[in-house]
Amino acid sequence: MTVRACDVLIIGGGIAGISVASELAGAGVDVVLVDGLSLGEGSSGKNAGGVRQQFSEETNIRAGIDSLKRIDGFRQETGIDIAFRKVGYLFLAATPEQGAILERAVRLQNRFGIRTRMVAPGEMDAIVPGMRTDDVLIGSFGPDDGYIDPKKLIHAFARLAREKGAEIVERCPVTSIRIAGNRIVEVVAGARRFAPAAVVNAAGVWAPRIARMIGADLPITSRRSNLWVARPADINPGEWIPQVIDVETRVFFHSEIGGDGSLVFGVGGAELVPDDPNIPCNWDKLPDGLKRLGNRMPRFAGAEITRGWAGLVEATPDDNPIVGWTFLDNFYTNAGFSGHGMGVAPGLAVQVAKELRGIATDYSLEAFRFERLEKDLVKGEDLFGVSVNAKAAGI
Numbered sequence: 001m002t003v004r005a006c007d008v009l010i011i012g013g014g015i016a017g018i019s020v021a022s023e024l025a026g027a028g029v030d031v032v033l034v035d036g037l038s039l040g041e042g043s044s045g046k047n048a049g050g051v052r053q054q055f056s057e058e059t060n061i062r063a064g065i066d067s068l069k070r071i072d073g074f075r076q077e078t079g080i081d082i083a084f085r086k087v088g089y090l091f092l093a094a095t096p097e098q099g100a101i102l103e104r105a106v107r108l109q110n111r112f113g114i115r116t117r118m119v120a121p122g123e124m125d126a127i128v129p130g131m132r133t134d135d136v137l138i139g140s141f142g143p144d145d146g147y148i149d150p151k152k153l154i155h156a157f158a159r160l161a162r163e164k165g166a167e168i169v170e171r172c173p174v175t176s177i178r179i180a181g182n183r184i185v186e187v188v189a190g191a192r193r194f195a196p197a198a199v200v201n202a203a204g205v206w207a208p209r210i211a212r213m214i215g216a217d218l219p220i221t222s223r224r225s226n227l228w229v230a231r232p233a234d235i236n237p238g239e240w241i242p243q244v245i246d247v248e249t250r251v252f253f254h255s256e257i258g259g260d261g262s263l264v265f266g267v268g269g270a271e272l273v274p275d276d277p278n279i280p281c282n283w284d285k286l287p288d289g290l291k292r293l294g295n296r297m298p299r300f301a302g303a304e305i306t307r308g309w310a311g312l313v314e315a316t317p318d319d320n321p322i323v324g325w326t327f328l329d330n331f332y333t334n335a336g337f338s339g340h341g342m343g344v345a346p347g348l349a350v351q352v353a354k355e356l357r358g359i360a361t362d363y364s365l366e367a368f369r370f371e372r373l374e375k376d377l378v379k380g381e382d383l384f385g386v387s388v389n390a391k392a393a394g395i
């Protein structure tokens with residue numbers, strides 16, 4: 001069997017891998033991406049598609065800014081429609097403590113030029129008509145955030161990557177990695193063999209399995225997140241409800257991407273589950289989820305549920321990804337986006353591609369380094385992080 005030499009071999013064709021493949025190919029790097037399933041069949045094709053710049057941690061904010069810039073200009077730049085609905089993102093706080101977190105985050109976001117602002121309950125009806133706000137203390141609204149069709153974004157990046165020369169191989173699972181000295185010298189994937197100068201572990205919730213192939217351990221856990229589509233009796237097609245995150249009750253929702261007036265919704269606080277890519281929806285959680293949705297959006301209290309599915313969220317202990325050279329001289333990790341990969345990974349890909357090419361990044365990635373977890377230098381992402389939510393839900 002011939003061995004395919006390349007500059008960079010990326011393992012995983014979700015948003016983390018495919019956006020880096022596109023960046024590297026654009027810079028003339030000989031890049032191969034392998035995925036054990038098909039592109040976007042992991043978490044990236046199953047999520048809610050929310051993209052935001054509203055974070056509490058500076059690195060996430062900077063990556064979020066670059067992601068949104070890219071997403072907003074995608075159609076003009078490439079001619080590809082990724083169904084970006086730029087209708088905003090609203091966080092709701094019920095307690096002074098939650099309000100203080102939002103306020104601190106907005107101040108930081110504003111320093112980077114993001115147009116987020118605090119909003120009083122009285123102003124919210126103009127943003128989300130018909131939403132109940134009598135138990136809301138304050139909120140923060142980002143008018144330039146929104147949501148996309150996640151599968152369209154994945155396939156758009158794949159098209160760009162291929163056009164610029166990347167080789168993308170689907171149904172090609174990595175099964176073993178050979179090391180000599182402190183370097184990976186060969187990767188076996190499906191019926192193929194690769195001799196890459198560098199390897200990127202972008203296998204999402206399965207990244208710990210890849211790390212184990214080199215005898216290392218990554219603290220990324222697998223959590224199930226359920227999503228449902230609710231169609232009310234008085235359907236209002238063409239209504240675009242922003243992404244709403246209710247911090248106290250953990251319910252989140254936004255209009256269905258097709259614009260038929262349905263809402264996509266779920267409840268934060270994902271349960272620990274095995275990393276089965278075909279994880280089924282936990283329908284037992286629906287009555288509670290629908291109650292929380294109806295409490296916030298009374299029009300949807302008795303809505304028909306037309307669809308439900310689940311995906312795996314790849315959570316780190318502090319809800320920030322693990323990014324950088326890890327364990328070996330040529331093994332790079334880009335995984336653990338903890339429920340906000342669609343919004344963070346595309347922007348961050350620019351910096352990851354720079355590091356892989358030996359170029360200095362535009363901003364520090366220290367908050368995302370593996371070593372922070374080892375040294376307990378953990379500064380968590382306060383705004384709706386998966387682990388933070390799980391703790392709040394007592395899971």
Ligand SMILES: Cc1cc2nc3c(=O)[nH]c(=O)nc-3n(C[C@H](O)[C@H](O)[C@H](O)COP(=O)(O)OP(=O)(O)OC[C@H]3O[C@@H](n4cnc5c(N)ncnc54)[C@H](O)[C@@H]3O)c2cc1C
Nearest residue numbers: 012014016036042043044047050174204311340341342343
């Ligand atoms: C229900 C739900 C809702 C979410 N909502 C949002 C949201 O609104 N906004 C947001 O930003 N994020 C959201 N997320 C999180 C987001 O989906 C993830 O952060 C993101 O998709 C992670 O991307 P990834 O590329 O790291 O992983 P993945 O998309 O899982 O990609 C990893 C890939 O690696 C491949 N792989 C695994 N093992 C191997 C192997 N041995 N060899 C080769 N390939 C392998 C897999 O097949 C997979 O395609 C949500 C997640 C879920 C589940």
